[in-house]
Amino acid sequence: MALCDYTIDGQIGAKGKNGGVQTALSKDAGDIRVTIKRIDRYGERMIELLERIRNISHPNLSSVIEICSHEFDGSVYVVRQLIEGTDLKSIFTNKSIYRRVDEHKFIEAGCAILKALSTLHGSGIVHRDIKPSNIIIPHDDKTKPWEADFSKAILIDYEQCSPFPDNSGVRSSFALVYSPPEMLLKYNSLVGPWSDLFALSVMLFQLIMGKAPYTDCNPEILVNLQLTYPMKQPARMADDLFACLQRAAHKAAFRVPPRRMSQQEIEATLRAGISGRYQSAQEMLNDLSRVTEPFKKVSWITKVFGE
Secondary structure, eight states: OOGGGGGEEEESSSTTTTTOOEEEEETTEEEEEEEEEESOOOSSSHHHHHHHHHHHHOOOOEEEEEEEEEEEETEEEEEOOOEEEEEEEHHHHOOHHHHHSSSHHHHHHHHHHHOOOOOOHHHTEEEOOOOOOGGGEEETTTGGGGOOGGGGOOOOOOOOOSSSOOOOOOOOOTTTOOOHHHTTTTOOGGSSSHHHHHHHHHHHHHHHSSOOOOSSSSHHHHHHHHHHOOOOTTTTOOOOHHHHHHTTTTTOOOOOOOSSSOOHHHHHHHHHHHHSSSSSHHHHHHHHHHHSSBBOOHHHHHHHHOO
């Protein structure tokens, strides 16, 4: 099929550099609702990767229906079935919704995404863009987001995916708040399943605690925090939950700023950090699924004055 086989009928979110995500109806498949997104990394390598993803099936992974081209300008588009629901970013940023969500539900969503990642990684592919806006909690328009089944969370958006190990030398973008050191420093050959798990850990910390483990309005300071400083345990967070998140986001401290280090020393530091993380989604799932309470009992002083 080509793009002309779909009738565009809407827009999801604001338009970005690639025109945003559009909603459409399929003319030849019983009026199935779909989303259509133009991709800018559409060389043969990317198209081949998306075709591999198209053949992967998992209930917590959005299904790619097809990769099609525009009849006039030759642009390439990813078409997937529309998922009715609310993404985690919208849940987190809308305080009237967020305060109604039980923190256990975020753990359920994390476990669901780990199952999806286990399948994706098992196919030799890393997602590279784990963040709240790329995870949808499905529900119909009669169900409030906080009432939805978070164990059915669905991972979307494959445009940043890559095979691993990635020795292509292609410089890829990253999400600043969630990305691990190897992605921040663009050592793509070191990116693997452990990189997605790092991002998932930071995301879960943010959703459960109401703020990310590393925050600063200055991007350079934020990068330094993400590169070097370990995740700090909040007073309220349960020990078993923190142990899981901390291991997934493990990093080795740089003795000096990376710009003052040789490439070999940077790589050795990154490898040391990676070696301390979970090496597979299933490993992290085993620990996260055993967490029964996200918080522990704290003193009245902490309750009154905060952490």
